[in-house]
Amino acid sequence: MIVENNGVVxxxxxxxxxxxxxxxxxxxxxxxxYYFSISTTTRAMREGEEDGVHYHFVTKEEFEKEIENDNFLxxxxxxxxxxxxxxxxxxxxxxxxxxxxxxxxxxxxxxxxNRLGDITTSVFISPPxxxxxxxxxxxxxxxxxDVIQNRMKMARREIQRIAEYDFLVINDDLDVAAEVxxxxxxxxxxxxxNDRINSFVQSWEDM
Amino acid sequence: MIVENNGVVxxxxxxxxxxxxxxxxxxxxxxxxYYFSISTTTRAMREGEEDGVHYHFVTKEEFEKEIENDNFLxxxxxxxxxxxxxxxxxxxxxxxxxxxxxxxxxxxxxxxxNRLGDITTSVFISPPxxxxxxxxxxxxxxxxxDVIQNRMKMARREIQRIAEYDFLVINDDLDVAAEVxxxxxxxxxxxxxNDRINSFVQSWEDM
Numbered sequence: 001m002i003v004e005n006n007g008v009v010x011x012x013x014x015x016x017x018x019x020x021x022x023x024x025x026x027x028x029x030x031x032x033x034y035y036f037s038i039s040t041t042t043r044a045m046r047e048g049e050e051d052g053v054h055y056h057f058v059t060k061e062e063f064e065k066e067i068e069n070d071n072f073l074x075x076x077x078x079x080x081x082x083x084x085x086x087x088x089x090x091x092x093x094x095x096x097x098x099x100x101x102x103x104x105x106x107x108x109x110x111x112x113x114n115r116l117g118d119i120t121t122s123v124f125i126s127p128p129x130x131x132x133x134x135x136x137x138x139x140x141x142x143x144x145x146d147v148i149q150n151r152m153k154m155a156r157r158e159i160q161r162i163a164e165y166d167f168l169v170i171n172d173d174l175d176v177a178a179e180v181x182x183x184x185x186x187x188x189x190x191x192x193x194n195d196r197i198n199s200f201v202q203s204w205e206d207m
Numbered sequence: 208m209i210v211e212n213n214g215v216v217x218x219x220x221x222x223x224x225x226x227x228x229x230x231x232x233x234x235x236x237x238x239x240x241y242y243f244s245i246s247t248t249t250r251a252m253r254e255g256e257e258d259g260v261h262y263h264f265v266t267k268e269e270f271e272k273e274i275e276n277d278n279f280l281x282x283x284x285x286x287x288x289x290x291x292x293x294x295x296x297x298x299x300x301x302x303x304x305x306x307x308x309x310x311x312x313x314x315x316x317x318x319x320x321n322r323l324g325d326i327t328t329s330v331f332i333s334p335p336x337x338x339x340x341x342x343x344x345x346x347x348x349x350x351x352x353d354v355i356q357n358r359m360k361m362a363r364r365e366i367q368r369i370a371e372y373d374f375l376v377i378n379d380d381l382d383v384a385a386e387v388x389x390x391x392x393x394x395x396x397x398x399x400x401n402d403r404i405n406s407f408v409q410s411w412e413d414m
Contacts, residue, residue, distance in 0.1 A: 118370070130412045159408055163325070168399045168407070180397055187394035190387055192375045200375070201366055205337045 007094025008191045009116050010034075010184075011102045011109050011165075014125035015155035017136045019171040020103055023125065026178040031185040035093035037102045040066075043081035056089060073104075073111040087115065094119075099189060106161045118197075121188035123181065124165040128172040130155070214301025215398045216323050217241075217391075218309045218316050218372075221332035222362035224343045226378040227310055230332065233385040238392040242300035244309045247273075250288035263296060280311075280318040294322065301326075306396060313368045325404075328395035330388065331372040335379040337362070 012020050024036070040056040042063045051057045058066075063082045066072060075084025085108065093100050102112060109122050127133040133155055137148045162168050167184050171177040192200075219227050231243070247263040249270045258264045265273075270289045273279060282291025292315065300307050309319060316329050334340040340362055344355045369375050374391050378384040399407075 126407075126411075156412065159411055162404050162408060163401050167397055168404060170407070183394055184397060187390055190374055190391060194370050197369050197375060200333075200377070201369060204333075204366055205363065 006189070006192060006196065007097050007100065007119065008188050008193075009090075009094075009100045009102065009112060009120040010188050011104060011112050011120060011122040012125055013103075013105055013109050013122070013158065013165065014171075015127065015133060015158055016151050017133050017140075017155070018125040018127050019136075019174065019177070020125050022174060023169075023171065023178055023181050024101060024103075026174065027182040027185060030182050031099060032189065033097070034099040034101050035089070035096075037085065037090060037100055037104075039083055040072075040086040040089075041081060041083045043083075056086065073115065074108060085111075090116075099185065106158055106164065109164065118194040119191045121167070121184060121191065122165045123167045123169055123184055124158075124162045125169050125171055125177070125181075126159060126162065127155075128170055132172075213396070213399060213403065214304050214307065214326065215395050215400075216297075216301075216307045216309065216319060216327040217395050218311060218319050218327060218329040219332055220311060220313055220316050220329070220365065220372065221378075222334065222340060222365055223358050224340050224347075224362070225332040225334050226343075226381065226384070227332050229381060230376075230378065230385055230388050231308060231310075233381065234389040234392060237389050239306060239396065240304070241306040241308050242296070242303075244292065244297060244307055244311075246290055247279075247293040247296075248288060248290045250290075263293065280322065281315060292318075297323075306392065313365055313371065316371065325401040326398045328374070328391060328398065329372045330374045330376055330391055331365075331369045332376050332378055332384070332388075333366060333369065334362075335377055339379075 012024065014020055028034070038052065038054070038056055040058055040063065042058060042060045045051065045057050049055070060082065063084070066086055066088065067075065071087045073085040073087060075082055085104065090100050102108065104112065112120055113122065127136065130152065134148070134152060137143060137151055143151070169177050169180050219231070221227055235241070245259065245261070245263055247265055247270065249265060249267045252258065252264050256262070267289065270291070273293055273295065274282065278294045280292040280294060282289055292311065297307050309315065311319065319327055320329065334343065337359065341355070341359060344350060344358055350358070376384050376387050376391070
């Protein structure tokens, strides 16, 4: 099938507590080879961390060279360390025909759409209600009260921008939401990049 | 599942001879209830024709009232008779939660995207090569030589605009192309209209 080995992008956004990680774990075996986009940083590796798993660890010089080459979707300097989403590992994964999965916010979605719009399918994953989100955040019991309040404030803001996404998946029942997301991810594989379309168009009359 | 009964749109474009009708017939039983958009005309019904099957037959007054109400995606006056794609039967089918299938050209796709973009998935169906298209057009043996030449000229022009579509399906092997189109059509069902997203957003904090 012509479309099988195209690298494509699946953007997942949604509040912390929406269940993005649970969903992606649930469908992982059914969506073919995928690469989960990992941030790049210049900060020192901590104990238990692994390069290419928790972060891509690079030097300050490498990071700044990538900035110059316009290879970051987004980046920030925090306490003297750079953090960012580099396009280099993404392009590598795309060239291997993988589905690249981003877990990013609404600004990140806009950035991905601008750079990789032709091969991108975007999904907003929402908890069914604000009170259910609060319940889930408290059930984790890992966050302080002010962290929880802050996450809910951010959620309220993000929810306003759902219409910018190709699909909305309301994660009420995890099994149902996973089925829907799986369906979307499999279809995302069928997107054909513009450069392939251009070669097809150019060769169409000659073949 | 929240998304089951949304009316959504599937646009199929592609040269005459690409196999759009064969494909839609092949997947018809697998994509749920759908409505195939039919043109509206003011010309007299001919023998063997049926209202709502071959065309929606309306009076000139009805047609012109719809023009005034901006209810046409596109229309033309040919030899004193109006022909057009009316949004009224489309809106009716959408309100019944159907998948509305359009067989329209690239201009029509732009018009649908402008009016119904939030619920539209567009697919360009292409024959694998120009020579294969010519072979298929001649195999039908229903068209005059100048009609065939004209269809190929139009095909060359349409092919240039594939990038305007969400998906490209190359109809080389009918079974494979049908599988791909079925997958796309099923996922098209998962699109959620902006007005539903707005109600969701508005009710999200109250629920």
